[in-house]
Amino acid sequence: MAAAVVVVAPIAIHAQVPLGQAAASYDVVSVKPNKSGPNGMSWGSTADGYRATNVSLGMLIQSAWNLKTEDLIYGLPKWDHDARFDVEGKMDADAVATLKQLPPKEARVQRDLMMQNMLIERFHLQIHHDIKQLPVYNLNVAKGGLKVKEADPANAYPEVKMGSSRVAGAGSMMFGPGQFTGNAVTLAALADNLSGTLSRLVIDKTGLTGKYDFALKYAPDDAPTTNDPGPSLFTALEEQLGLHLESTKGPVDTIVIDHLEQPTEN
Structure with missing residues (x-):
């Protein structure tokens, strides 16, 4: 990864999916506010889609773009600190069947695209990537082995x-x-x-x-x-x-939010 800072124009992309692969969008999506408080969060893939309970928008973005920490998202609104959502996305039967035929890495890419497109459609999310020099830890073998x-x-x-x-x-x-x-x-x-x-x-x-x-x-x-x-x-x-964490700085891929809106409930 290059160390130079790269700024790309804002994007809201629906990625193209090769013929014969699963469609990169859910057939049905439900997004509802959750008022239960900060505890009891859960999220993850299901056999026919994705389900998240009591999660923030930042958590959803982190999951959809495979970011290691939520700190790599810039521009989250103040309401993200308190707003929590219950989210469910379901694929149709054909998409489920097709996804099962893909190698695991390709299936993960398709699931990520579905999540990204759901956020684009329901939160009107627009982002761009930015490579920043940030503090990181290098995980090394310690001197003792x-x-x-x-x-x-x-x-x-x-x-x-x-x-x-x-x-x-x-x-x-x-x-x-x-x-x-x-x-x-x-x-x-x-x-x-x-x-x-x-x-x-x-x-x-x-x-x-x-x-x-x-x-x-x-x-x-x-x-x-x-x-x-x-x-x-x-x-x-x-x-x-026998592992050592070395504090240093390095180029890190981050996401910068250019636009988003709170979703309408359904």
Whole structure:
């Protein structure tokens, strides 16, 4: 990625989809305000679309454009701090069938396009991309060497519980207050999830492409004060996983909002 700042004219693009692939828009979309308060958020893909509960517009934009943190969105309105929405998008049967035939990466692209087009249509969103020099963390192997365990390909990873969540299977990662648990995940995936926790882009610089099991425990910044609060996230990464976070600056793709409107309820 080039270090020079690039400013592109505002866009509101409906991406073209090759023939034979899923249509890049939902057949039915529902957007409703949610007044339940800040707790109880959820979002993610469903078999026939997408469903989000009690989320902000910033969260929706972050998800649709695969941004690592919401801080990479510039120009969000003041009302985004408090406004929450319930959003559901559903594909028709033909689109669902076609999507199932696509390789996983292509299917993800199609789902992202559907989300982007929904935001363009319902929020009248217009954006442009801007490469900015911003603080980032590079994730490196610590001087003492890597301490994570390489995953066993034969491990079926039976269901485990963390809080109210149950997760199983290779490639799954679970989060709780002051803990990360990974089942056969890449360090690049760990870096992505650390980005959200640290509200700063974390870039995997380890050069390692394997899959690993790990359990990380640390003291969150908002943890109650105790005589033994535990290590910080930075210290825990070095001591428990053999990984080091280096603070630096680098070119980061950001989204700048040029125009948006609150949606009409339906």
